[in-house]
Amino acid sequence: MPLRPFPLFVALFTASAALAHSGVSNPAVKARMHAMMQIADNTKILGAMAKGEAAFDADEARAAAAAIAAHAASVPTLFMAEEHDPKSEALPAIWQDFDTFGQRSEALTLAAAEAAGTIETEADLKPALARIGGTCKSCHQDFRKPS
Template sequence: MHKPILTGLFILAGAAALAHSGVQNQAVLARMEAMKSIGDAMKVLGRMAKGQASFDASAAQDAAAGIARHSADTPALFTARETDPKSEAKPAIWTDFADFTAKARALETAALDVSKSLTSPDDLVPAVQRLGQACKSCHSLYRE
């Protein structure tokens, strides 16, 4: 392999690590990145719900569909009991994995519903509340 390609790879790896300052375990990084994408999509919906961004039905539906996709991936990303000093995952995930999986599926179902039914600005607040409940029901048990 030529040296410039190697250098490029190291720069990419460095950028990913910086986004989650100092996470060493790649499996932990991958699940954090998925959660961060879910968080970013919620921000898109949240800004529209608060009137900080104008309503855009297709952008809102895309954001919800993205949440559904990442929540569908969540059980697989957490199956192996990986840890990292920077991780906020609680050990209970792996003693109650069936419940953890059910909570990921609940978010997926809610996000799929929202992605199909979000058609007017009036739908935003209920959608954000419904999705937010699904985040909270998992974070309250399984995230530091």
């Protein structure tokens, strides 16, 4: 996956997620949105390092990847109950094909956990970020309303 479109994806995701949070009344949907925002925020840390906007710091990169893995691991549980809110970006396809949704969440968890254990140099960052971003994109294209 080319890295250039990924920073734009992160920026758009973060901006749309921030707007989506205002006015959400369903606590279950708020919890899901919070977890997704944490994933986006930590992905943004990795993206800033990969683009050279922030200095590369292996410890910070591994911590961000570990946080992504932890939040991604919670996603299936957060979505288990079919909860709705007008501001939610979750598509009904999540509950219609929950097995695939869970597998994609697991793929993100594994990609981020691997990154958390292997990012040592700046050269390690871009391929790790590409794997993380690819898993996000594959899930969003089928299970998230377009922004």
